[in-house]
Amino acid sequence: MAVSSLVQCHVGWCGLTLQRWQMNCQNRTLAAWTSATAQWTYKQNRHAEQLRMSKVRPSILWRAGPLGRRALHTSFASSQEVMLTSERYGVQRLPFSHVSDSDLAFFERIIPGGVITDPEELKPFNVDWLQSVRGSSKLLLRPQTTAEVSEILRYSNERNLAVNPQGGNTGLVGGSVPVFDEIILSTALMNQVISFDSVSGILVCQAGCILENLNRYLEELDFIMPLDLGAKGSCHIGGNVATNAGGLRLLRYGSLRGTVLGLEVVLANGSVLNCLASLRKDNTGYDLKQLFIGSEGTLGVITAVCILCPRKPMAVNLAFLGCQSFSQILETFTTCKRMLGEILSAYEFMDDRCMKLVVSHLKLSNPVTESPFFILIETSGSNSTHDQEKLNNFLECVMASGLVTDGTVATDDKKIKTLWALRERITEALTYDGYVFKYDISLPVEKLYDLVIDTRVRLGRSAKNVVGYGHLGDGNLHLNITAESYSHSLLDAIEPFVYEWTAKYSGSISAEHGLGFKKKHYIQYSKPWEAVLLMQQFKAMLDPKGILNPYKTLPSSS
Amino acid sequence: MAVSSLVQCHVGWCGLTLQRWQMNCQNRTLAAWTSATAQWTYKQNRHAEQLRMSKVRPSILWRAGPLGRRALHTSFASSQEVMLTSERYGVQRLPFSHVSDSDLAFFERIIPGGVITDPEELKPFNVDWLQSVRGSSKLLLRPQTTAEVSEILRYSNERNLAVNPQGGNTGLVGGSVPVFDEIILSTALMNQVISFDSVSGILVCQAGCILENLNRYLEELDFIMPLDLGAKGSCHIGGNVATNAGGLRLLRYGSLRGTVLGLEVVLANGSVLNCLASLRKDNTGYDLKQLFIGSEGTLGVITAVCILCPRKPMAVNLAFLGCQSFSQILETFTTCKRMLGEILSAYEFMDDRCMKLVVSHLKLSNPVTESPFFILIETSGSNSTHDQEKLNNFLECVMASGLVTDGTVATDDKKIKTLWALRERITEALTYDGYVFKYDISLPVEKLYDLVIDTRVRLGRSAKNVVGYGHLGDGNLHLNITAESYSHSLLDAIEPFVYEWTAKYSGSISAEHGLGFKKKHYIQYSKPWEAVLLMQQFKAMLDPKGILNPYKTLPSSS
Structure with missing residues (x-):
């Protein structure tokens, strides 16, 4: 069982390194660390009970059924x-x-x-x-x-x-x-892998391949996909590219703008644009494929993708840490980049309210003592001894300096997944909390959490929960506000406040989710009008009748 | 003196690891390695003599004079x-x-x-x-x-x-x-750094900043530019972006399409397009800046660049190796990716004819015994002990298996530069050899050197030299053919032969140099006509009168 294994691993790993911790850490921090270990044993039993209980209520599945994710939607739709x-x-x-x-x-x-x-x-x-x-x-x-x-x-x-x-x-x-x-x-039936070259790591596949399936396919060949996100069990690679999905590995492997090497796109008039070259470098003319990455299906339909895949790391470690303030999260990040360097593959954060939601709605267990903030750090490298030594040194440093007050570590695949779930399933937990107003903001990292605090103050009791989490390493905050139900007045209190706040600090009102239907009217908070005008000209050129995904991404040009 | 220091370093480093080599290597490979060390001491004196001699003839300087690189051009232009x-x-x-x-x-x-x-x-x-x-x-x-x-x-x-x-x-x-x-x-006078954020590593600067100056500026702040190329002493960052320059660090830090976060561009009609957001992620509408990356000044003039800079690696190691066949170079590459993993930052190759040119024309010394091929491997990491251990293990493995027959290693900055010069200055050496027909080709790595062999056979004695080198890690071959002077008949023998050969293996006729004036008519070897048509439509939309860099990049639409 996953949780039980995680506890064993955690204890085992701590045991191995305990001696070093005792030599280097202050008593206060060490006590916190070891008490977290003990705490797990208790939680293990409680969690098993919760898991049994959770079967009673309908759970959200990120797996694709025979007709996409129909099962999930049907169950929802029938209730309301x-x-x-x-x-x-x-x-x-x-x-x-x-x-x-x-x-x-x-x-x-x-x-x-x-x-x-x-x-x-x-x-x-x-x-x-x-x-x-x-x-x-x-x-x-x-x-x-x-x-x-x-x-x-x-x-x-x-x-x-x-x-x-x-x-x-x-x-x-x-x-x-x-x-x-x-x-x-x-694109659900366009789900074939076309080719994979194990020397270059270049994968070519149809647009409807499910991200997790591709990753599984590659893992058997000792490679991985360069992106990973919570919806991996359902999302299609074509959709990922069409929305320029960011996700959990961007910090390490960069954005799809760098890793997508080629695309095949069908334009509005049915002509097929073949830019599917399987080459790491190609400077022959303008890079047309880039226009379709992140265009949300408004300029063409992506039918095939060529993507550069990194080797599967030989060693992955995860640390889940508690932190007393956001400024300490930032200082820990700087220390982390310096000490973990090239093996750092994720630096995620969540606030205590996120943790409360995943614990209460999804019955997941918090592996560390209550803290205002939590950090999830992942390393991926080619040498487990080296990586663990780097991680140990880092953890000793941040615990000794008091930047981090509690934490747990996992090295085994199953336990890593269990810890990742705490961060990945926040989106899902939020849907159980009521209607969710979602904001996906890029900001200079120093300002990232101020927006959550200011929004919380502004909304007071009119919101049920105002939570903040996200990809701190990329300067990307997911600000989420829940309420019992959708309300125009609450929306008016949030917007344009959140967008104005973001624009004030030169942020982006959509870091990775795109604009879609809900955000298209707010594009001017992040783009000057000359840019929007140009986008509208591109749209008019490529899709003169506007048949592709209308009402989305851009405000109408009239 | 650089060469002398390099020898000392080489000997010192070999001394440190000799014990391990003796334990693990076959006698044959070890003898080759140590004989290279001895060879250096002899070459040191010879090279000092050559350096003195080289002062007599005019040398090509990659440094910018008060008016760009005028000194270089003037000396050339005056002679012919x-x-x-x-x-x-x-x-x-x-x-x-x-x-x-x-x-x-x-x-x-x-x-x-x-x-x-x-x-x-x-x-x-x-x-x-x-x-x-x-x-x-x-x-x-x-x-x-x-x-x-x-x-x-x-x-x-x-x-x-x-x-x-x-x-x-x-x-x-x-x-x-x-x-x-x-x-x-x-853009020579647009050379100001606008801002640098040391938490995120985001640099904003004017387009005319010289790449090497930017790198020097960043190194003092413990960062580096994510690209590096031979022309760094003269090339402008705006030009790098306009041509989507690849270079020596692409293998590690990815292409400019991923690292350039924002651009400021002036369009043909004078309107300023400000897409200079200093954010790692921004999904608000189409990514317009991408269209200008690699458009070679035909769609707009880049005036400012925002770019994500990696931390300066704490440890850099360089290995310069001799190899007996191209297939061994490929096998060494696969081994290298597996064993060096995340610290591998360059994997370059050159053939023996390149080596002869840099030795004869630039008076550089070959640090290893004569071989048909040479490999330059760079590692960049955050822990010198770990990195050296990884590199040692790798070298032991490839020497023991006979993949590599000779080699030398450098860890000190000055010596690293001296070894890099052997690879970086090939372009310069070629200009001394006569008129150069240059081809910059992307191919599946297995096919990379076959093009050099086939071209050599085809041209026979009509060419002076046919050489191959390049960024093997990126599947990028620089095929260069020299002759006493420009000749239409030789050009006809080379083109379209090289382009047809490349197209046959689904390669790109310009991996990183762009199309400019010389290659624009060959775009169809790498791009379907639907794509070229679309590029022409973009050009017509953004620059209706065609005033920007005419006669370049695209064949005329008429």
């Missing part, structure tokens, strides 16, 4: 119907054509069996994972090849039918579901 | 006038306006003292570093601010005056000098 986006936000439908019987007949000829019109089957594809926006599409298409996507778009463009490309539908800004009756073009 | 590009290649001038007296008066008002019309002063700015293309510009403008660049372009666009943006003029494909009488817009 999500308000239509068009009604909640008062959006006007653009003058696209409506799908006719002859359209259906055409699509059926192109992709026999891949045309879904059953309203019940369509339900989960019309609602986002957060249950915050809902469209009313009457048609889901599931092509298997690029040629089929090309035919679908060519026809749709001619007929002026709007199309909503959809990957795993795990987006958080309402970008992946229709606003009205757009045709949903799912 | 380079044929005009328009004549050699039979290009027709496009119907741009000619610079008038009233234009000069306008520019003098905008940038008093920054308007240069003296033909002698203009000479070096009209000729590329390779002495292979020459324009006939009569006007050089040297603005200091973005506002000045904006005014210059707004006016030029209105007047239909063509403009050639120029950084350090170190490009290798004729992209940085005019073809006819385009106004040269130099």
